[in-house]
Amino acid sequence: MASEFTMRVWRGDISGGEFKDYRVEAQEGMVVLDVIHTIQATQAPDLAVRWNCKAGKCGSCSAEINGKPRLMCMTRMNLFESGDTITISPIKTFPLLRDLVTDVSFNYEKAKKIPALKLKAKEADGTRRMYQDDVDRVQEFHKCIECFLCQDVCHVIRDHEDNKPDFAGPRSFVRMASLEMHPLDEEDRRELLKVDAGLGYCNITKCCTEVCPEGIHITDNAIIPLKERVVDAYYDPVVWLMNKLTGK
Amino acid sequence: MSDQAVAVNRGGPTDKTLRIDSWWVEPVVTVGMLSTFLIYTTWAALVNEHYYVAPYLSPFYSPCLSTSCAHVTLGLFDWPLSPAILILWAPAGFRLTCYYYRKAYYRSFWMSPPACAVRDGHAQYSGETRFPLLMQNLHRYFFYAATLVVLFLWWDALLAFRFPTADGGSEFGMGLGTLVLIANAAFLSLYSFSCHSCRHLCGGGLDVLSQSPLRLKLWRQVSRLNENHMLFAWISLVGVMLTDVYVRFISMGYISDVRFF
Ligand code: SF4
Ligand code: SF4
Ligand code: FES
Ligand code: FES
Numbered sequence: 296m297a298s299e300f301t302m303r304v305w306r307g308d309i310s311g312g313e314f315k316d317y318r319v320e321a322q323e324g325m326v327v328l329d330v331i332h333t334i335q336a337t338q339a340p341d342l343a344v345r346w347n348c349k350a351g352k353c354g355s356c357s358a359e360i361n362g363k364p365r366l367m368c369m370t371r372m373n374l375f376e377s378g379d380t381i382t383i384s385p386i387k388t389f390p391l392l393r394d395l396v397t398d399v400s401f402n403y404e405k406a407k408k409i410p411a412l413k414l415k416a417k418e419a420d421g422t423r424r425m426y427q428d429d430v431d432r433v434q435e436f437h438k439c440i441e442c443f444l445c446q447d448v449c450h451v452i453r454d455h456e457d458n459k460p461d462f463a464g465p466r467s468f469v470r471m472a473s474l475e476m477h478p479l480d481e482e483d484r485r486e487l488l489k490v491d492a493g494l495g496y497c498n499i500t501k502c503c504t505e506v507c508p509e510g511i512h513i514t515d516n517a518i519i520p521l522k523e524r525v526v527d528a529y530y531d532p533v534v535w536l537m538n539k540l541t542g543k
Numbered sequence: 544m545s546d547q548a549v550a551v552n553r554g555g556p557t558d559k560t561l562r563i564d565s566w567w568v569e570p571v572v573t574v575g576m577l578s579t580f581l582i583y584t585t586w587a588a589l590v591n592e593h594y595y596v597a598p599y600l601s602p603f604y605s606p607c608l609s610t611s612c613a614h615v616t617l618g619l620f621d622w623p624l625s626p627a628i629l630i631l632w633a634p635a636g637f638r639l640t641c642y643y644y645r646k647a648y649y650r651s652f653w654m655s656p657p658a659c660a661v662r663d664g665h666a667q668y669s670g671e672t673r674f675p676l677l678m679q680n681l682h683r684y685f686f687y688a689a690t691l692v693v694l695f696l697w698w699d700a701l702l703a704f705r706f707p708t709a710d711g712g713s714e715f716g717m718g719l720g721t722l723v724l725i726a727n728a729a730f731l732s733l734y735s736f737s738c739h740s741c742r743h744l745c746g747g748g749l750d751v752l753s754q755s756p757l758r759l760k761l762w763r764q765v766s767r768l769n770e771n772h773m774l775f776a777w778i779s780l781v782g783v784m785l786t787d788v789y790v791r792f793i794s795m796g797y798i799s800d801v802r803f804f
Contacts, residue, residue: 387553455667
């Protein structure tokens with residue numbers, strides 16, 4: 296059964312813009328991205344929107360729906376009541392290119408600074424071995440689709456532009472956790488985490504976890520364990536004393 | 544409090560939030576719950592009376608380290624003020640630096656942020672990079688201290704089976720208070736052992752867990768508990784307060800304990 300909605304969509308670019316209302320009919324099973332495409336096809340052919348897979352896997356269609364960071368292709372219209380007005384705005388943390396499309400290059404610049412896996416030496420028989428028990432933990436992090444919704448919602452940069460140079464953001468922490476906890480990696484990223492990536496800016500308020508469409512436990516499984524590793528290196532007076540006494 | 548987090552022109556809407564749900568309910572409830580606990584605990588810890596009625600000792604006064612205690616656990620010295628002050632810094636510091644409570648009070652009391660995708664209540668933000676919030680990194684030491692206190696609470700729960708007799712001796716028994724003290728120690732243990740620092744110390748800090756089978760096992764158990772850390776945080780918070788109320792009310796004669804045998 297079809298339902299009627301008013302889609303209040305942000306139209307504009309970096310120099311300014313406004314919400315425009317479009318009345319649309321949604322058929323059973325439609326998602327927000329379908330409705331945006333309907334608007335494109337029938338009322339606003341110049342409406343800019345980034346998308347690719349329509350399956351929640353490419354991470355392109357991130358937007359804010361009624362103020363909540365979400366994937367448009369994974370938000371079903373039956374979440375709303377017929378007759379509702381639904382606000383669709385671009386993700387707020389990054390500069391707007393046009394309409395619903397933002398420039399997310401900040402995230403790629405941050406990614407470039409993360410040292411890649413540095414493999415341990417091979418074992419005597421010329422191989423490297425990993426056990427399932429050791430990789431279980433990092434597999435969760437590999438589910439990331441780089442939608443950057445976590446980066447978008449993180450108040451450290453969302454509400455404080457001045458923190459951007461000093462803070463890598465939750466997506467970067469997920470990547471760094473996957474490398475730091477890797478059983479075959481021997482790179483130490485703790486100084487990078489503390490100094491350049493600004494892990495201490497995160498106040499573990501968990502919004503990144505709340506919005507992650509892949510259900511990655513960003514705060515509990517990546518950020519907090521990384522914070523504890525940084526504590527080992529910098530804030531543990533017992534370790535510090537031991538190092539002093541043993542002349543390390 | 545300033546309500547103008549730096550709004551740089553990025554080109555989109557500039558509203559404080561576009562959320563239309565009741566995002567403010569959670570911070571309001573959190574402020575209410577935590578304030579009630581804080582006010583009650585401060586009063587109960589300072590009042591220095593009605594914290595012991597044989598064989599029950601209120602958890603706010605355990606272990607009782609002063610020789611002037613109504614029930615001495617370890618009489619180390621004579622302390623003129625409330626003996627609760629001698630030990631409450633440990634559980635208080637543990638909760639204050641707890642990763643979960645940090646989330647709760649940063650959001651509700653400090654509005655940083657009040658809810659997800661709602662503008663931060665402050666113009667400047669440096670997170671936990673500077674003193675005093677840098678001290679949050681000492682959480683694991685409070686974990687050690689508070690866990691020691693929990694061990695004493697189990698000891699008190701054991702003593703709660705030993706009822707005084709008319710001839711000045713004692714006999715084995717069980718009252719509702721015994722169950723209350725056991726439940727309190729159990730909830731506080733679940734809270735302590737589901738702690739993120741505990742999880743790290745048990746095995747989370749290792750990259751190759753498979754080489755330390757015991758720590759791998761421990762880490763798995765603690766990780767399972769850790770998934771419910773928030774729940775344990777609230778249950779144990781309310782539990783410890785109600786345990787004190789129970790002991791206090793019996794001691795004040797408002798209610799009497801139910802003795803099972
Ligand atoms: S938990 Fe930390 S990284 Fe995640 S959104 Fe909150 S402040 Fe940002
Ligand atoms: S961690 Fe989750 S929210 Fe963040 S970019 Fe990856 S999939 Fe998106
Ligand atoms: S279009 Fe690929 S995630 Fe939505
Ligand atoms: S007690 Fe909550 S994280 Fe340690």
